[in-house]
Amino acid sequence: MCRLGIYLVCNYPDREGFLRAVELCNRYGVDFLEIGLPFSDPTADGDVIEKASMEVLKRYRMADFLDSTKQARRIFNGRLYIMTYANIVFSYGIDRFAGDFGFIDGLILADVPYRESNRFKKPLSKKGIGFVYFATPESRQEELERLKRDANDFIYFVSIRGTTGGEFRLDDETKRKIEFLKGAKHKVILGFGIRNKQDIENACRYADGVVIGTAAVEAMRGDFETFLLSLRG
Amino acid sequence: MKGYYGQYGGQFVAETLIPALDELEEAFKAFKKNKAAKEELNRYLKDYAGRPTPLYLAKNLSNQLNINIYLKREDLLHSGAHKINNTLGQIILAKFMGKKRIIAETGAGQHGVATATAAALMGLECVIYMGEKDAERQRPNLLRMKLLGAEVRIVKKGSRTLKSAINEALRDWVKNIRTTHYLIGSVVGPYPFPQIVAYFQSVIGREARKQILSKQKSLPDAVIACVGGGSNAIGIFSGFLKDKTVKLYGVEAGGEGLELGKHSAALTKGRPGIMHGALSYLLQDDDGQVSLVHSISAGLDYPGVGPVHSFLKDSGRVKYGVCFDDEALEAFKMLSQLEGIIPALESSHALGYLIKNKEDFARKTVIVNLSGRGDKDLPILEGIYV
Numbered sequence: 001m002c003r004l005g006i007y008l009v010c011n012y013p014d015r016e017g018f019l020r021a022v023e024l025c026n027r028y029g030v031d032f033l034e035i036g037l038p039f040s041d042p043t044a045d046g047d048v049i050e051k052a053s054m055e056v057l058k059r060y061r062m063a064d065f066l067d068s069t070k071q072a073r074r075i076f077n078g079r080l081y082i083m084t085y086a087n088i089v090f091s092y093g094i095d096r097f098a099g100d101f102g103f104i105d106g107l108i109l110a111d112v113p114y115r116e117s118n119r120f121k122k123p124l125s126k127k128g129i130g131f132v133y134f135a136t137p138e139s140r141q142e143e144l145e146r147l148k149r150d151a152n153d154f155i156y157f158v159s160i161r162g163t164t165g166g167e168f169r170l171d172d173e174t175k176r177k178i179e180f181l182k183g184a185k186h187k188v189i190l191g192f193g194i195r196n197k198q199d200i201e202n203a204c205r206y207a208d209g210v211v212i213g214t215a216a217v218e219a220m221r222g223d224f225e226t227f228l229l230s231l232r233g
Numbered sequence: 234m235k236g237y238y239g240q241y242g243g244q245f246v247a248e249t250l251i252p253a254l255d256e257l258e259e260a261f262k263a264f265k266k267n268k269a270a271k272e273e274l275n276r277y278l279k280d281y282a283g284r285p286t287p288l289y290l291a292k293n294l295s296n297q298l299n300i301n302i303y304l305k306r307e308d309l310l311h312s313g314a315h316k317i318n319n320t321l322g323q324i325i326l327a328k329f330m331g332k333k334r335i336i337a338e339t340g341a342g343q344h345g346v347a348t349a350t351a352a353a354l355m356g357l358e359c360v361i362y363m364g365e366k367d368a369e370r371q372r373p374n375l376l377r378m379k380l381l382g383a384e385v386r387i388v389k390k391g392s393r394t395l396k397s398a399i400n401e402a403l404r405d406w407v408k409n410i411r412t413t414h415y416l417i418g419s420v421v422g423p424y425p426f427p428q429i430v431a432y433f434q435s436v437i438g439r440e441a442r443k444q445i446l447s448k449q450k451s452l453p454d455a456v457i458a459c460v461g462g463g464s465n466a467i468g469i470f471s472g473f474l475k476d477k478t479v480k481l482y483g484v485e486a487g488g489e490g491l492e493l494g495k496h497s498a499a500l501t502k503g504r505p506g507i508m509h510g511a512l513s514y515l516l517q518d519d520d521g522q523v524s525l526v527h528s529i530s531a532g533l534d535y536p537g538v539g540p541v542h543s544f545l546k547d548s549g550r551v552k553y554g555v556c557f558d559d560e561a562l563e564a565f566k567m568l569s570q571l572e573g574i575i576p577a578l579e580s581s582h583a584l585g586y587l588i589k590n591k592e593d594f595a596r597k598t599v600i601v602n603l604s605g606r607g608d609k610d611l612p613i614l615e616g617i618y619v
């Protein structure tokens with residue numbers, strides 16, 4: 001069973017639209033959600049997600065994001081993750097964040113690599129929030145081994161060298177790395193560049209699941225329901 | 234912990250970049266032990282860039298202010314600023330690593346020009362990211378980069394200044410990690426960049442210390458430098474850090490005033506935060522969103538600062554203050570007219586701080602790091618003086 005995850009920018013295009021999308025994701029059996037909390041300097045994101053984040057930041061503040069994420073938790077039955085950048089959590093206070101967002105399943109920080117993760121991981125795990133590690137096509141064997149040992153429920157495999165929204169492809173070396181990580185207690189989820197049913201089928205030959213970001217954020221401006229239906233055959 | 238200055242620094246980047254940072258750290262270690270590479274760098278610094286730069290006793294200015302003022306003349310270097318020390322060093326390092334492509338960000342354009350210069354010299358492909366706002370206000374440097382054969386990519390997103398240019402350079406790097414060296418322009422970014430840039434800029438302080446001792450047989454009372462990211466400042470400070478009698482001053486851009494958004498004084502008004510790969514003082518709002526900032530000088534117009542300066546601030550070894558736009562302009566005019574030296578607007582901040590606090594420095598011996606020359610700033614000044 002290949003898991004399907006959807007990434008949504010919190011409160012994009014607005015609070016109502018965002019919550020409606022969460023509801024649709026729940027209705028159509030999306031396995032997990034990643035909610036992106038916008039940051040002013042999203043260096044891991046491509047144009048689409050960056051633009052969406054900037055629009056949202058003009059109208060909403062952190063308190064609104066907390067509120068909407070809580071609401072999303074009530075609506076959505078699958079696992080729920082937050083994806084954002086280190087400073088959003090650091091500035092909020094890591095302990096305070098772990099307390100206020102205690103209802104999420106995991107946290108994904110685009111600019112926190114394995115070796116900087118401890119200061120975040122410890123306070124979060126006290127509240128039962130997992131810290132999600134990244135693997136990449138650049139990861140070396142000893143790093144893969146450590147990940148396989150230390151990961152929580154989810155290893156985020158960044159499929160491409162680049163930002164969100166790039167083109168999806170897997171080279172042989174990358175396929176081998178995904179293969180190596182699989183088979184432990186966690187799921188290996190592929191992200192970055194996956195847009196449609198065909199990409200999903202391709203990715204799921206190797207990974208335990210996928211997450212769709214840019215294409216989902218684009219679809220928020222059009223017919224999101226049709227987009228969701230198009231992902232499953 | 235590795236890569237930290239006290240609690241500041243680190244490697245807050247996409248996991249994809251970690252192996253590249255490790256590779257860079259290894260290469261840098263090897264470089265420091267490699268006699269041939271260091272000799273090559275020293276030869277270029279001397280015969281190509283124009284080192285050592287003079288330490289000049291500015292008599293007219295000294296008389297006017299009743300302070301014994303020496304200027305460390307980094308403005309006399311090839312391409313117009315201290316930035317060339319770092320770009321020559323890193324380009325030789327990049328060649329050492331077998332990289333074929335160089336990317337860089339630039340604010341004032343000085344780092345872009347220095348990178349394009351070094352890349353041209355070594356025959357490497359070069360792409361420079363520059364914010365749209367900076368491209369407008371530093372036009373001469375835009376033209377110079379192009380003439381030197383670099384591709385300049387104008388960044389029309391975000392603040393359209395240095396901060397946005399760094400974001401784009403980081404995005405490029407993560408895509409082209411195997412072929413490309415990111416030649417970062419100040420003591421900012423993830424470890425080992427702050428270390429590498431400080432190492433290549435330490436030549437300023439080493440020379441200045443020797444020169445002042447030979448000229449007046451004693452150490453100075455104070456050393457003053459402007460701080461954007463902080464590379465020229467750490468370069469000159471490093472020569473005096475251990476000399477406890479020498480007071481060190483870092484000057485940030487106070488812009489139009491100390492309200493959030495009107496200045497870029499990260500150490501003076503910021504709080505610790507994480508941006509561009511490091512934990513350091515950062516100008517941000519209550520939610521952790523990075524603030525927009527302002528300075529009349531493009532090279533200081535940055536919401537963050539190198540982690541080593543955050544550490545030096547907390548430890549009290551360096552005192553950090555501000556100089557406002559109008560005070561920098563006043564200093565700019567004063568040096569031009571009293572000494573016949575047109576300083577960069579960045580460097581004018583260091584001078585402006587000295588001038589406004591002249592009572593505190595009365596009869597003292599002070600070295601001001603004149604990090605660059607002001608030719609690049611003529612489009613800004615045109616609007617003010619002509």
Ligand SMILES: Cc1ncc(COP(=O)(O)O)c(C=O)c1O
Nearest residue numbers: 343419461462463464465532605
């Ligand atoms: C002449 C000059 N001085 C100073 C700076 C600020 O950089 P840093 O703080 O790294 O020395 C710049 C940056 O562009 C510059 O061009």
